[in-house]
Structure formats: C-alpha cells, structure tokens
Amino acid sequence: MRLTHLVATAAIAALLSSCTANEAMDTVDVDLKKVSSKVNYQLSGKIVQKMQAMSMAKDSPIMLRIFKEEGVLEVWKANASNRYEMLRQYKICAWSGKLGPKVKEGDRQAPEGFYPISPGQMNPNSSYYLAINTGFPNRFDQANGRFGTNLMIHGACSSSGCYSMTDEQMQEIFALSRDAYKGGQQAIQLQALPFRMTAENMARHKNSPNIDFWNMLKPGYDQFEITKRPPEVNICEKKYVFNQQTDGKFSPTGQCPAMSTPATMQGALASYNKKYNDDYAKATKKLDGMVWYEPSEAERKAIVAKQRVGKELAYAPTGTSLDAGKLMKVADLEKQEARRAELEEVKKAIEIQKAELDKSTKNGKNVPVPAENPLPKPVQQAAVEQPGAARKGFWGSLFSKSGADAQQLEPAAAAPINAAQEQQPAGQKQAVQQAAATATPQPVTTATVKKPADAAAAQTAAATDAAPVAEQAVAEQQPKKRPFWKLWGN
Template sequence: MRIRYFAYVSLMALALAGCNDTLDSASYTDLSTVKNKVEQPLPDHIVADMAKKGMDRNSPIMIRIFKEEGLMEIWKAKADNRFDKISEYHICAWSGRLGPKVKEGDRQAPEGFYNLTPANLNPNSKYYLAINTGFPNKYDAANGRTGANLMIHGACSSSGCYSMTDQEVLEIYAFARDAFKGGEKTVQLQAFPFRMTAENMVRHRLSPNYDFWKMLKVGYDNFEVTKRPPEVDVCEKKYVFNQQSANGGGFNASGKCPADMSTPPALQVALANYDKTYQADYDKFIKKYDDTAWYDPTEAERKAVVAKQRAGHDIAYAPTGTALAAGKMMKVADLEDLMAKQSGQLVASGATVGSSTNPNIKTGRVGAPASNAPAQAGAPIAVASTTLPTDVPIPMENPLAYAATAPVETAQAQPSSKPPFWKFWAR
C-alpha cells in the first residue's frame, strides 16, 4: 500500500513540479494582444464550458485554494444554484509552509474563509492584476493575527501571497469581475492546507496546526455536502458554519456563541451521513499510517524542486514547487527528531517561531467530525433520525441564486441583503 502511495506522490511531483510547464499554453491569452486587462473577456473555451454546465456568464463564483497541491479552483453557480468547478490553476508561488498566517512578516499565506467584494479588486497592481484576500478577517482579528495586503496576484513572486502567472490572474480577475457585474455582493475565498479527506487528515495528524484544520474542515464538509458556499460566522474566536439562532441572536467574534445556535435539521442529517463515511475512511488510514506521518517541507525545499525553472527569467521570478513534490512520509520517531533539529536551528538563528511553523508535533489519534460547536469541536453530531439521506434537499429558494442586476459601477462594497442561509434550510 505504501509503495502505491509513494508512486502516487512521485507522479504528482512530476505533474505539479512546475507552475508553467504543466499548463496548456494554447488555452492562455497572449498578453501582448490584451488592450484592456481589466475588461479582458474570458477565453471562448471557458465560456463554452460554462454553457455546457448550465452556468450564466455573470453567475456567482467561489474560489478554493489547496496549498499542498498548489492549486486554485474557480467554482461557479449553475442554473440549479449549486456550484460546480469551472476552472483550475496551478499556483506559481506561495511562501512559508502549511498552516495559517499568524503575524506580519511570518511569510505565511492565509488559510481560512474570506469574503471578497469589488473593493478587493486592484486593477492597478504592480503585479499585473491583484485581488486582496481580505486578511485579516473577523476570525483572524479576534485571535490577534496581523498582516495586510495579502493578495492573489500575478508575477510569480510571493511573500505571504498566492502568486499566479499573469495569464492566470487575468482569467481569475475576469471571473470575479463578471460575478460582481452580475450582482454578487461577496465572493467567498476558501483557503485550505490540503484537500480535507480522511487520508490527508491522517497524514497530517501530528501537525501543531491540526486543531485549526479540524475547524476549517467543518466548513469544507458543509460545502462538499451542499455544493454551496457556507454561511460563515465567528464566535468564541472560532469559525461556525450554517448556524441558526431561533431568537435571532447575533454572532460576536470574541463573545459567546448564541445559546440556541444549531445546525438546521436537514443539513445536520446530511452532514452526519457524510461524516459516517469519513470516519470509516479515517479508521482505515489510521491503520495504514500507524507509525508514519507527513513531513511538511520548508519553502526552500519547495523552491529547490523547481530551481531549473528560474533560468532565463527576471530575478524577481520565484516559483515554488508543491509540498507534495518536496515533502515525504517519515517514521514518526525520525520526524520528531528532524523537527526538533529544525526548531533548534530557528531558535539559534534568532527567528521567531509562530504557531504556523511550530515544529512541536502532536501525538495520539485525533479525528475531525463535522461539528459546528466551538467549545466541543470533536463532539459527534446528534441526529434525531437514524435514516440518513443520500443527498440534501434543495430549498425552494437560495440566497446565492443568480438574478441579473445592473452592472456594478463602483468599487465600494454594498451591504448584502441576502437572507441568512439557514432560513432556506429550515423550510
């Protein structure tokens, strides 16, 4: 089994080692022909794909990032108001290691859930085009995390940003621009360390960031079940997703969560069904990787696997390879020794070790059930019915339903008037 896994990683390394070499250049726009990058339309092949999937050109989008694989996905609303993936891009460069951004200067790229408005679009970026991630959000601020101007931009150079090629960011910018013109008030950006499958959670179970990732996984699961961006709130300094409060209690990022906060019944049952499969897979992979865990490579190690790509480019061009290409599975004891050694080197050099780069690894088995309760993140979901549906009922209406409106002419975000997500689940 492990031989097959390492073969898989080797194939991924070959496929993802270069952020440019693996892309089909024929599908990208020749930048020398672009007269107005801000209004450059999406390529014809993408427009054709949208038509095949039942997507309107100006329907809402969602952006999803997976650091370990070095991938950025664009998801778009279809006619039934569920989202489907329409495009995927290799991230040319991201700095730091897996884990959230904690403070200014730590070189970490953000992880979490962020709301992008028209004001986040920067048509005048010196990195061709840029979209501000919105870091710090309410969760980051409540937890004292600092930093600013963390972007999705072009130029393939990163110090805490997600940097794409100029051709890629031209398309990503166009997706967001068209969605805003269609009336979408906010585009949700979901930034994850990796796909939050049972196997990946087991591989990374010893990371000091594991508890944070378990919290993100709840939002990941909500999207996987509904195929709609979850309603995101923050209370008790933790993310909560698709929560309702019968008494209309508000969510205070640093304050107590509403006493009657709960998951709508239909969604709760669907999440339990999803989690049942996940837990079975988790038990299988915990046995497979019982004495091994994943070594998360440093930024320097990721750059080393794509060093040849820098030849012939400007000195500022700094692609990074994927963590899958540069990392590896190790014996737990060997991993502990290596991380302790790295910790000593960091302390000796005077570098600050934040929670995102803390080399102390955790021990013991930890699962990640899909619970929204901040104070009991590991508690199982209480389900009234033992009959679990294979799909989630589609509400009669949806807060993210596309309805064409006049184009957005201003860069100022307008207050959202969409009803809370839970009202549609509760019907």
C-alpha cells in the same frame, strides 16, 4: 426551504464522488500581447463555450478555493440550478511559508480561512500585474489577534505571504470575478485551505500543531462538499461556525447565541461523517508509526529551481508540499530534526567566530594577534640544555666527532629559525634579521625561556619572548669573527 431541498438531493451524490486533485491543470489561453485593457479583457471563446456546456451564465456567481499543499486555485461557478461546479483549476505559481495560518506581519505565511471578497478589493493597478485582496485579517483573525497587510492573490509569480499566479492566470481570474460582480454577486467567497480535508489527509497531518485550527475549518469544507454551495460563515467565541440558524446575533469575541443546524443538514452530515470516521480509522491504522515531514519553503523551491532559468529575477515558483514532503518513520524524523538542530548550533558558532574575526581586522587588513612562542620546542630545548653547542669556534669544529655533524647542525638549526621569522610581522622580522647580523652572542639559560603559569600569561609572554629568543638563536649560529692571525685567544 431551498437549502433543505438542495441538501437532500446532493447528499447521496456527495458520498459517491468528490472533486479530486488528479484533474489536469487548465491551460490558460490568454495572449497578454493582445490585451489592450486589463480591466475590460473579455474571456476567450473557449472558456465561454465551456460555461455554456455546463449550463452556466457568463455573469453567474463564482467561488474561489485554494489548497496550499497541492498548490492549486480552483474557480467554482454556479450553474442554472444554483449548484457550483468547478470551472477552472490553476496551478499556483508561488506561495510562501509552510502549511498553517498567517498569524502576524512578516511571518511569510499565506492566509488560511474563509474570506469574503467585495468589488472594492479588486486592484487593477497592482505592481504585480493584477491583484485581489484576500481581506486578511477578517473578523476571525482580528478576534484572535492575528494581523498583517496586503495579503493578495496577484500575478508576477513572486510571493511573500500572498498567493501568486502567472499574469495570464491572473488576467482570467480577474475577468471571471468582474463578470460575477456585474451579475449582482455582492461578495465572492475565498476558501483558503491547507489541503483537501479527506480522512487520509487529516490522518496524515494529525500530529501538526495546526490540527485544532484545521478541525475548526473542516465543517465548512464538508458542508460545501455536500451542498456544492458556499457555506454561510459566522464567527463567535473566536471560532468559525457554518450554516447555523439563530435568532440572536453573532459577535466574533462574544458568546455564541443559541443556534442549530438545519435538520436536513444534520442528516446529510451524519451520513457524511459516518463514512469519514470509517475512512479515518483505516487511514490511521495504515499510517501507524509514520509521520508526515512538512517541507520548508526553501525545500519546495529547490525542486522547481530549473523553472527560474531564463526568467526575470522576480519570477520565483515555489513548488508543492506534496512533491517536497514525505512520510517518514517517527524515529527517523526525530533523528533528522536532532541533526537539523545540531547544524543550527554549528551555524551559530561559525557566525560568532566570524564576528570575532571581523573585530581583529582594521581597514581591510589583518591586525596581528598575540600567539604562542613561534620558536619550535626542540630548538628552545636545545638552546637551554646545550648553550655552547652553537658557539663552537674554528678549533671546536675541527675537533668535533665528525665534520658531518657540524654540517648537519647548521641546516637543522636554520630551518626552525626561518619558520619563526616567517610568523613575525614584517617590521619585527626585519628587526630580527638586522639584530642577528650585528648582535654579540650571549649565553642562553633557562631564565631566557619563560614558562608562564597560566594560559593568558603564556600568550602574552610568548609574544614578548619570541623576538629575543629568535635573535639569540640566530646570533648563536654565526661563528665569532676574529682576525685570521689570532688563532689563539681565550
């Protein structure tokens, strides 16, 4: 059979070489100013010449393959022998979220899996220049309760769950797809994968919570690497199966029918997996005690922030996980995650405090909040223990230990009183000043300074006691006025 012959001829070559991520990204030679019709745009002479050199017909089938971690989109095209070769490799401008599949609407994740794209999924009237609907959710996603809408490959370099390219890249991808449909291709296969599923990459991500899902996708990746043809994809028991022969029917949620892998494919996979297992063991040993730190979308954006300078606001490149992520010791990652959790707690506490502060404002103005007695404790103590000290008359001042003592008393007492007045609302401060000018001094006793039993009572009592104590303290600093002829008296 044709597949059997193809597998046999491709197996040895696949073991010796594979597509690498180190190939240079293609520069798209599209001048949008000269594009009069996005739908009818004809590919440049440069790319047509490349197809001819690779024995590809202009309208032969294509396949799209995405690697999130590297941030690349590849266009593979069938040659004259019906083997697919990589024709184009583009740098993805923006993809949101982190590695891992899309699960629900609003999670900002870009889809991962195998998706057939029919001509009806092409959108020439997209708000994002041009768009191709990925077809998420497919039968696998639906069987596993995953949902979301409008997950696209589109232009404009801005993403919220999509794979976003530049407009120039999207113009070329759209034209390549259109020509393939014209040549008779019914559906273009999109392979959206987290990374190249090499032994080292799988070992590096072995601690990811998505590793079981990725292990399920890996046979499809492997079989394309061996045959260089898009695998036949089916879903049963809520999982992907690839290139399986059966006389039964596949049901996404039903039990898998009796099925088998073609003998030649089994032989090719046996050789492929033997090398893979040896490489995986070496990679695991090399990475012992290390773990991959998967960066957030914000961390990816930070490393390409300069690319946004001078561009329109919608232009939002997100960078690659390989550039923003890193290998770390397990202990160091645990410390980093603990610190991250601690910072999150602090952030939440600040938000709570801010919410409480907002409650204490009205019409943009601060609302006075009861506080502790603003009168400093030394002044309170002096008022209690020496009630007569601040009321010395003319003779008392004259016969004090020294005139300097009297001069020092007034400034020392005035400073805390002013500080107390400054902490009062404007209306209360004015009232204290007026009262201080006219009030008759009264003895201050221990009963004047209240000591509430608990914190709540203290706060309330402080607010009510502040004004009387301040008034008395101010009044006591003023000598009692007497007629100049009355040097005597009580």
